[in-house]
Amino acid sequence: MSRRVPVISGWPVFAQSGAICTYGPRLTESYRRLAYYVDRILNGANTADLPIEQPTKFELVVNLKTAKYLGIDIPQAVEARADEVIE
Amino acid sequence: MSGTETQAPRRSLFQKYFAALFIAVVVPLLANGASEAWFGYRDQRKTLSRQLHTEARAAAGKIQGFLDDISDQLQWTVQLPWRDGMDERHRFDVLRLLRQVPAVVEVTLVDGNGVEKLHVSRVDPDVENSGIDRSKDPAVTGARAGGIWYGPVTLYQGSEPHMTIALAGAREINGVTVAEINLKLIWDVISAIRVGRLGDAFVLDRSGRLVAHPDISLVLRGDGDPAAARLKQLAQMTHAGGGETTEGANAENRPVIAAMAPIPGPGWTAFVEQPAAEALMPIRAALLRTAALLLAGTVFAAVLAYVLARRMTGPIARLEKGAQEIGAGHFDQKIEITTGDELEGLARRFNDMAAELALSQERSERIARLKRFLSPQVAELVEDSNQEALLDSHRAEVVVVFCDLRGFTGFSGAASPEEVMGLLQAYYEALGTIITRYEATLTCFMGDGVMLLVNAPVPCPNPALHAVRMAAEMQHSVQSLMNGWRERGHTIGFGVGLAKGPATVGRIGYEGRSDYTAIGNVVNLASRICAAAEDGQILVDAMVAAEVGSALALTPLGIRQLRGFAEGAAVFAVEPQHRDWTALTAAK
Numbered sequence: 001m002s003r004r005v006p007v008i009s010g011w012p013v014f015a016q017s018g019a020i021c022t023y024g025p026r027l028t029e030s031y032r033r034l035a036y037y038v039d040r041i042l043n044g045a046n047t048a049d050l051p052i053e054q055p056t057k058f059e060l061v062v063n064l065k066t067a068k069y070l071g072i073d074i075p076q077a078v079e080a081r082a083d084e085v086i087e
Numbered sequence: 088m089s090g091t092e093t094q095a096p097r098r099s100l101f102q103k104y105f106a107a108l109f110i111a112v113v114v115p116l117l118a119n120g121a122s123e124a125w126f127g128y129r130d131q132r133k134t135l136s137r138q139l140h141t142e143a144r145a146a147a148g149k150i151q152g153f154l155d156d157i158s159d160q161l162q163w164t165v166q167l168p169w170r171d172g173m174d175e176r177h178r179f180d181v182l183r184l185l186r187q188v189p190a191v192v193e194v195t196l197v198d199g200n201g202v203e204k205l206h207v208s209r210v211d212p213d214v215e216n217s218g219i220d221r222s223k224d225p226a227v228t229g230a231r232a233g234g235i236w237y238g239p240v241t242l243y244q245g246s247e248p249h250m251t252i253a254l255a256g257a258r259e260i261n262g263v264t265v266a267e268i269n270l271k272l273i274w275d276v277i278s279a280i281r282v283g284r285l286g287d288a289f290v291l292d293r294s295g296r297l298v299a300h301p302d303i304s305l306v307l308r309g310d311g312d313p314a315a316a317r318l319k320q321l322a323q324m325t326h327a328g329g330g331e332t333t334e335g336a337n338a339e340n341r342p343v344i345a346a347m348a349p350i351p352g353p354g355w356t357a358f359v360e361q362p363a364a365e366a367l368m369p370i371r372a373a374l375l376r377t378a379a380l381l382l383a384g385t386v387f388a389a390v391l392a393y394v395l396a397r398r399m400t401g402p403i404a405r406l407e408k409g410a411q412e413i414g415a416g417h418f419d420q421k422i423e424i425t426t427g428d429e430l431e432g433l434a435r436r437f438n439d440m441a442a443e444l445a446l447s448q449e450r451s452e453r454i455a456r457l458k459r460f461l462s463p464q465v466a467e468l469v470e471d472s473n474q475e476a477l478l479d480s481h482r483a484e485v486v487v488v489f490c491d492l493r494g495f496t497g498f499s500g501a502a503s504p505e506e507v508m509g510l511l512q513a514y515y516e517a518l519g520t521i522i523t524r525y526e527a528t529l530t531c532f533m534g535d536g537v538m539l540l541v542n543a544p545v546p547c548p549n550p551a552l553h554a555v556r557m558a559a560e561m562q563h564s565v566q567s568l569m570n571g572w573r574e575r576g577h578t579i580g581f582g583v584g585l586a587k588g589p590a591t592v593g594r595i596g597y598e599g600r601s602d603y604t605a606i607g608n609v610v611n612l613a614s615r616i617c618a619a620a621e622d623g624q625i626l627v628d629a630m631v632a633a634e635v636g637s638a639l640a641l642t643p644l645g646i647r648q649l650r651g652f653a654e655g656a657a658v659f660a661v662e663p664q665h666r667d668w669t670a671l672t673a674a675k
Contacts, residue, residue, distance in 0.1 A: 040304075051246050051307030056269050057189055058209045077175075081182045 006070055015061035015086060020072065025055030059083045101400045108392035113385055120381040124374055131370040136332040139282070139346035139359055139366075146280050146288040147348040147357035150299065153276045154352050157268060158235055158254055160188045164264040165256030169198035174205070174215075181207045190272040192249065197221045199260040226253035226265045237353035240270065240292045246307045247271060248298060250353070271306070273299040286343075286361030293354045295319045305338055314338035321345055322358060334363060402430040409437055418445030460603040462526045465545050477544040478603065480593020485543045486554040486585060486631065487610050488527065489617035490518075490561060491536030493580030502577065510572065510579075511535065517564045525557040530604045536617075540605050543592040551587050551627075551634035555661055558583040558625045566623060580622020586613035587630035615649040616658060625661040632659040 001018050009015070010024030033053055041047060062082040067074050079085065164180045167173055181194050185207065193208035201222025206214040221227050229236030230253035238251030248270040255263045273290070277299040280288040290299040297315045300306050305314050321335040325347045337343040343360040344367075350357055402424045409422035418441045424434035450470060457466035457478075469477055492498075492514070499507045518537060522529060526547070528540040541557070542550035565581040572579055590607030612628055620626040632641050641659040648655045 049304070049308070051304050053271075053303075053307060054244065054247055056271050077178060077182060080179060081186060083186075 001066070001069075004070055006066070006072060012059055012061045012084065015063045015066075015084075018066050019063060020066045020070065021060065021062045021074075021078070021082075023060045024058065026057040026059045029057045030055060061086065100403065101396050104396035104399050105392050108395050109388055112388035112391060116384045116388065117381065120377055120384070124377045127373050127377070128370055131373060135344070135366055135370070136346070139332050139344065139361065140348065142280075142282045142286075142288075142359040143346040143348035143357055146277075146290075146359055147350045149276050149280065150273065150290055150350050150355065150357055151352055153273055154237075154252070154350075157188055157190060157266070158252060160184055160191075161252065161254040161264050161266055164194070164196065165254055165261045168256075168258065168260040169204065169262050170260075178205060178207075181205065184266075185209065190268050190270075192267045192269045194267075195221070195265040197224075197227055197263045197265065199258075199262050201227055201263075204262070221263075221265075224265070226251050227263045229253060230255040230263045230265075231259070235352075239294070240296055240298055243269075248306055270298055271303065274301075274303050274306075277301055280359070282359045282361045283365050285365050286359060288357060288359045289318060289338075290350070290355050290357050291319065291322050295322060298355060300338070302338065318358075321360070322347070322356065325358065337362075398426065402426055402434065406430070406434060406437060409434070409441075413437070413441045413444065416448075418442070418448065456601070460529050461544075462523045462528075465526050465528075468545065478594045480591055480595075482589055483543045483546075483592050484550075484587070485590050485592060485605055485609065486541040486550045486587045487590070487605060487613035488539040488541065488554050488558060488583065488585050489536065489613045490539075490558070490581065490583040491533075491617060493582055493622045494578050495535040498577050498579055513568055514565065517568055518561055521557060521560050521564060525553065525560075527554070527557060528603055531602065538610075538614075540592065540603075543590075543605065544603065549634070551585075551631040552638055554585055554587075555625065555627065555631065555635055555639060558585060559661065562623065562625055582617060582620030582622060583625045584613050584615070584617025584620050584627075585625070585631050586610075586616055586628040587634060588612065588628075611651055612649070612656060615651065616647075616656070619647055619649065619658065627659050627661065629657040629659070632657075 007014065007019040009019050009022045011027070012022050012024070015022040037050060040050060060078075060082045061084040062074055062079060063086040064074065065086055161184065164177070164184055167176055167180070169177070177196055181196065184194060185191060193206065193211070195203055196205040198204050201220060201224075203217050203219040203221050204215075206217065226236055226238060229238075234255055236251075236253040238253070240248050240250050243249040250268050250270055251265060252268055253263055253265045255261075277288055277290065278301040280301075282288065287301045288299075289297065289301070292298050297306050297318060300318070305312060305318075308315065315338070317336055317340060318338050321333070321337065321343070322345075324335050325333040325345050327333075332344050332346045334342065334344050337345075337360050342363040344363050345358050345360040347356050347358045349355075405422055405424060409420055412420040420441065422434040422437050424431045454463075454466050454470045457469055461469065498510075502510075514535070515532075515537075522537075522539060525541075526545070528543060530538045530540055539554075539557075541547065541554040547553055562581065562583060569579055569581060586609045588607065588609030590605040590609050592603070592605045594601045594603050596602050616626045616628060626644070627635070627641070632643075635641060639661060642662050644658045644660050646655040647658045
């Protein structure tokens with residue numbers, strides 16, 4: 001931030017702490033599925049039988065505060081797509 | 088009659104009644120129960136089938152609803168025509184779509200000429216105006232032909248079930264939207280469907296691949312999974328069943344009942360399955376209830392039959408026992424039956440009969456007792472007229488007749504006992520016939536002597552003459568007997584003495600062993616006169632002689648000195664000509 005370098009990441013927490021925007025899987029969703037897998041394995045399921053699940057929900061978080069601070073214009077198309085906008 | 092002979096038929100009667108009553112109750116009960124169970128089972132199965140089909144249609148509707156929601160949202164992207172300067176508007180539509188519909192993974196917009204204009208993906212970078220010609224793409228042609236086109240289900244990267252939906256605009260210039268849908272999101276819909284408490288739903292596509300299942304791992308594992316294969320088999324069975332509910336095994340290889348309903352849009356089929364145990368529980372409960380009722384009914388019938396059969400045969404057994412007792416002479420036995428029906432009437436008849444028998448037996452016993460001293464005719468007369476008071480002791484004018492054998496003591500000393508007994512037998516038989524005929528009262532036997540009473544207890548007209556005639560007949564009878572004995576060298580004679588006078592007569596003795604006798608001077612007189620009589624003689628006292636009068640020829644023998652009679656007594660002899668006694672009795 002101090003070097004005025006815009007940061008882009010995959011994890012929403014980065015945007016919350018100043019990255020200009022992040023786009024990646026919604027982690028809460030993944031953790032919920034994780035709990036399901038843990039439950040299955042603890043109940044004796046054969047791990048080889050458990051399929052790999054790919055994320056289905058993605059999150060676009062835009063930090064308008066950072067953009068303003070850095071003097072970057074966020075296009076309307078991006079703002080419209082954002083799941084969360086930090087102002 | 089032995090015990091076993093009486094037992095066997097009774098048991099069989101009981102068994103017959105028991106079996107008849109039991110069958111009469113149980114057979115209709117069983118028939119009713121069985122038919123009710125059968126029809127109840129059929130109705131329940133029909134209800135279950137209807138219910139499962141409703142559930143299947145509801146599940147199909149929900150899946151169709153999920154797809155319709157997506158196509159509704161896709162509709163927005165084909166509202167506007169592809170004209171210059173509209174690209175940005177289209178781009179916004181797509182971005183909104185991605186925001187609104189999480190199941191859409193990527194969207195490709197194709198313009199009216201079939202040229203790809205825009206490709207937006209959640210995971211890949213956007214591509215604008217790639218210029219690829221998609222006019223021959225089956226999605227584009229399919230959508231143009233039918234308005235909406237559902238692609239086959241594919242496994243993206245080997246595990247994610249994806250499907251393409253293409254939607255054409257109302258006008259050709261509006262182009263076609265081709266959207267890739269991640270079918271994993273149907274999970275929210277499918278896992279919300281519950282059939283009963285444990286049943287659930289799943290969806291297969293046209294080729295039988297598992298599209299949606301509450302256990303998402305089954306879907307993600309793709310083909311070749313044994314659980315998915317089992318579901319495919321279940322689906323085939325349901326198809327083969329022609330829309331009827333089918334019993335089979337589910338993914339976990341547990342028995343289930345399944346029904347299906349088509350999802351018309353993509354040509355899929357929704358299945359609902361319910362564990363057989365749960366689905367059939369009401370049926371099983373109903374059957375169990377029926378069985379329990381039948382069992383209870385059978386037990387009740389058995390108890391009822393037992394009680395009724397007992398009621399029926401119990402009194403009969405008592406009757407039989409009572410009849411046996413009566414047969415054994417126990418007339419005081421009462422048969423106690425209080426069933427209030429014909430059997431009670433029968434028991435009453437039995438009791439009445441026993442009482443009658445008891446009376447009649449008592450009467451015959453009394454007559455037998457009377458016959459000990461009375462002739463049978465007199466005994467029955469006394470009994471019938473119930474004049475036992477006649478036997479009470481009282482004073483009466485009687486004719487006492489004594490008779491005995493002469494020289495019997497000497498004979499019995501010389502002869503053999505058999506001869507003595509034979510003689511006495513013949514002698515008493517001869518006397519007895521005459522005594523009975525003359526209705527004289529026998530008071531006692533004294534060895535070879537007999538004491539008789541006439542005019543007591545039953546009075547008779549002209550007792551003295553009657554007695555003399557009887558004595559004459561006795562003489563005649565005994566004399567003709569003795570002719571035979573005399574020829575054999577025995578010196579035996581027979582004498583008779585009669586006396587008339589007042590005496591006290593009555594029954595003496597104790598219960599069951601009583602005799603009739605007379606006490607008075609006249610008895611002694613007759614005895615002495617008899618002792619004085621010689622063989623073949625009939626001696627009478629003055630009273631008898633006076634009463635007989637001129638009816639018979641009597642020879643006065645003057646005053647005889649008799650023992651116990653200080654002054655002696657006048658004695659008369661009845662002596663017919665040539666000892667022809669029959670002439671005396673003919674006038675009787």
